[in-house]
Amino acid sequence: MIKKVVCQNSRGNQVTFSYEFPYFLESIEGATEVDGKVNTITSAYGVGSKYVSSSISERNIVITGSVKRDNITEKRQNLYKIFPKKDKGTLFYYEEDKAYKIEYYVESIEFAKSKVVDKFVISLICPSPYFTDLEESQVQMSNWIPSFEFPLEIPEETGIEFGYKNVNSLVTIENDTNIEIGMKIVFTASDDVENPKLVNITTQEELEIEKSMTAGDVITVTTYINNKNIILTSNGEDININNYLKFGTKFLQIHTGSNTFKATAKTGENALVTEIYYLINYEAV
Incomplete structure (x- = not known):
């Protein structure tokens, strides 16, 4: 009811x-x-x-x-x-x-x-x-994880580790519907990165951006049905870089069933943090 x-x-x-x-x-x-x-x-x-x-x-x-x-x-x-x-x-x-x-x-x-x-x-x-759904689901790959908590104690010999890099660049997303789902992919560089890429290991489909990134750069890719765009945010300015999508790669979708994604780059993969945001779609309620 x-x-x-x-x-x-x-x-x-x-x-x-x-x-x-x-x-x-x-x-x-x-x-x-x-x-x-x-x-x-x-x-x-x-x-x-x-x-x-x-x-x-x-x-x-x-x-x-x-x-x-x-x-x-x-x-x-x-x-x-x-x-x-x-x-x-x-x-x-x-x-x-x-x-x-x-x-x-x-x-x-x-x-x-x-x-x-x-x-x-x-x-x-x-x-x-x-x-x-009302809220987006989010998954992260190779993200930074905070490693300190309060009360804070700093060893004299070793100092303190503020965080560490989660090097897991694989995530699996389940789509239990019969609808292919678009997503928002956010690549963030903490140092020099060349050609960030996301691969659907399950289908062998790829999305690759032929663009070099420097520390602080963010590339946001949207792959929705009526919103397919690639935006570079650098020094506070948003620039459309749709033409940097590598020929032969595509705006990835989340297919029905299990989808395993891998984030990588031509160079600088360790300086790349990748996040995926998506909304499950429903034909009716």
Whole structure:
């Protein structure tokens, strides 16, 4: 049973729809199903057809609810403020102990007057049809680990070790869904690094950036469906370096099942810290 739906617009304003007033949730359509399309061509032999491709359509979520008539103008204006047409927002969906989110654009909001309550219908278009977890998952490879704690004691003979390098450059990510997932890959250099690279050991796919890094440089790679970019952050400046993606390598995805990744570099691997951030996708909730 749905506990509540929360919508947050591009300015951070929120409204909650639940089984309580002021904004009583009567129904939400378009969240619990997925609309797909299979493309085929007629068989050359006149029997049946041949599969060509398939796609998932954008998602249309429709929220229907009601508000009591007291202070109705204020309540109605509040919804208009939170749902201006074409505004981008995020819908948070809570049910039992599960929570998901999805980004949307406002298509329309309509009201119907009555004596006791006013009805409202809000239509939201989600270009990416997948729901995701609320928070990103994160894994690190070859990262620095702090090794001191309080109270602090410093041996006279040996001094103190402030941290040590975790040299494990392999991580395994499990994807239990049927959806390939994009990710954010962050390469951080603590010294000179040449051509940072991430390899999917499971599939032998590679992503390599033909770029030299110096201490403090950060390269952020996003591999999402509608957001594939490579950004170098150096001396406080962000520079798009998509053209530095090595020919023959690709924007990696997290495939269904187990994916083992290895971070490496042409030179300077020991000075490279690699982090992967990702959100599990869901076809419906």
